[in-house]
Amino acid sequence: MAGPSRDSLADTPAGRTLLGLLDLAGKDFRRDEVMAWLTGCPVRPPRGKESTFSPSQWDAISRQAGIVGGLDQWQTRLEAFELQTMAKADSGEAAEELSVGRAAAMRASAGIAGDLREFIKDLSIAVAAPPPGSSWPTFCEWASKLLEGYIYQPPSTGDNNKQAGLEQDKKRIAQILDDLRAADSINPSASEEEFKQVLTDSMQVHQGHLGPTGQGVFVSSFASAAGMSFDAIWMLGIYSLAAQQLVPGASRFQAAYWFTSGGGGFQFAPPDFFDISDDDTAQRFREGALHIVSGIQAGVFPANPGPFSNENFANCRYCDFDRLCPARRGDIWERKKHDPKVVSYRELAEDGVQTDLDGEV
Ligand code: SF4
Numbered sequence: 001m002a003g004p005s006r007d008s009l010a011d012t013p014a015g016r017t018l019l020g021l022l023d024l025a026g027k028d029f030r031r032d033e034v035m036a037w038l039t040g041c042p043v044r045p046p047r048g049k050e051s052t053f054s055p056s057q058w059d060a061i062s063r064q065a066g067i068v069g070g071l072d073q074w075q076t077r078l079e080a081f082e083l084q085t086m087a088k089a090d091s092g093e094a095a096e097e098l099s100v101g102r103a104a105a106m107r108a109s110a111g112i113a114g115d116l117r118e119f120i121k122d123l124s125i126a127v128a129a130p131p132p133g134s135s136w137p138t139f140c141e142w143a144s145k146l147l148e149g150y151i152y153q154p155p156s157t158g159d160n161n162k163q164a165g166l167e168q169d170k171k172r173i174a175q176i177l178d179d180l181r182a183a184d185s186i187n188p189s190a191s192e193e194e195f196k197q198v199l200t201d202s203m204q205v206h207q208g209h210l211g212p213t214g215q216g217v218f219v220s221s222f223a224s225a226a227g228m229s230f231d232a233i234w235m236l237g238i239y240s241l242a243a244q245q246l247v248p249g250a251s252r253f254q255a256a257y258w259f260t261s262g263g264g265g266f267q268f269a270p271p272d273f274f275d276i277s278d279d280d281t282a283q284r285f286r287e288g289a290l291h292i293v294s295g296i297q298a299g300v301f302p303a304n305p306g307p308f309s310n311e312n313f314a315n316c317r318y319c320d321f322d323r324l325c326p327a328r329r330g331d332i333w334e335r336k337k338h339d340p341k342v343v344s345y346r347e348l349a350e351d352g353v354q355t356d357l358d359g360e361v
Helices: 013-024 031-040 055-064 071-094 100-126 136-150 160-185 192-204 234-246 279-298 329-336 340-349 353-360
Strands: 254-258 268-275
Touching: 013 031, 013 136, 013 160, 013 192, 031 055, 055 071, 055 100, 071 100, 100 136, 136 160, 136 192, 160 192, 234 254, 234 268, 234 279, 279 340
Parallel strands: none
Antiparallel strands: 254 268
16 A cells, blocks of 8 residues: 655645635635734735735724625725724824824724725635636636735745745645646546545545555555555445435446546556455455455454555554554564465465465464
8 A cells, every 4th residue: 555644735824824815815805814814824914015014903993894704894894993983093193082192003903904805805806716617727827816916935044944835835725736737638627626635535634645664454544545455345345235225227237446646547446446246356345345444343453564665664654653652563464474464465465475374373
């Protein structure tokens, strides 16, 4: 089997900024959602407003202005707040009810409300998705512009590691978008939802770290297994059985995973499809499932770290128990693996093990 790294591009600041923008697209611009994105991501300040840009101040002002959601509220309520605050500052100062400093601060708040109003207006235009049926390159171009336009690259005086990381992540996202353009060859048109889903999946999958890990039985949630490749994919068998139940009249059921990004080459895995209508395949699937179920019933969960290389065991690299399993896990497996109780597990996990075991146990 092969597995992903633990890093997810979707969780990086650059990834969160872009996916947050895509989340805002087509929605009602709810104040809490907009502010969660603005205060939680490295968002680029509007041009010329770098020195006064403060998401937390925007948060406070939008709250004072009574905005709940909807583009109309962002425009009308911020404008009303702006005008009222200016008028109060002028009249308070004229009546000597406000100090000069307080009046200046109120005018500054009014100005910031104006900046926020403009920002939201521009944002609403930027996140408007291409119409349904547009090509994949059109959707990719849209996302590329959002990526370039809204992710803030701090000045070079800041944390160099952070800067390099952000730049690197932006490049990786740009690469995914480049790859996605090729999806046109499979389906010439896309919808906003389809594009968002595929991009999100591609950023959550850890394609850059695919590689052989070792032998074993990997039991996980489907989300954890996404992007991994296996010699035997039991999920496809389970999906095939479900499809058989759902479509009782059909005579053939073939299943495969589809890599939805260029990192996986938009390939199907397995390329010749898992075909449960084939008697041999169905038989192997039943035997494998039986091994797994009987192993679970018997409580056989041997910790099998696989071969050691690159300072770690192959199977442990992607395992949540890596910090819990004892350092002597390799020795322990070597001792336990000849126990007759693990025969069924090894038959499933290792090619040709039955022959070995016949001689060993
Ligand atoms: S960490 Fe432990 S349970 Fe996980 S693969 Fe390694 S040996 Fe097995």
